[in-house]
Amino acid sequence: MSTKEAYKQKLNAELGLAQAKLIEFKAEAKNSAADVRVKYNEQLDDLQQMIDTTKEKLKELDNAGEDAWEHLKEGIESAWATLGTALKDTADKFKKK
Template identity: 35%
Template structure:
């Protein structure tokens, strides 16, 4: 099992990678047709909202201790899983140039 610091560092590293991926998708959206661009921007806004939630969860984890730590790690795992799925879905749509 990871220590608190290792767990937080792992989540922060993954969030940093996702941030770069979201930035890459935003650049790709800028080059899309007007119709696709609008849809992509909506999807990117959802990703950025989830990204912000994940960032806040890291702050909660840094401040948590004891029983709160266990509860927050459970919700953090859920937030990460949802963000991971959302990013995979959006990446797939962008790569296929499909309407969202």
């Protein structure tokens, strides 16, 4: 297995976990009071957007050749770091409710 393929599999697995967490947060938001739910839904929409951005970066990685994918890695790492921070922040907010 190439380094690119291993990297892609790792990120796809992590992205799957992020999507599962988003589903969990959405279920928790449904059980919140209406005013709190609106606030959570806005944050969850942002989180969904970050997941979609990360998916797009992974598609770019799929289309990149063996030599070019290293150049995309920085953008993917940045998108993933942003998503990871947002997931942690969202989890912290749900714990405080």
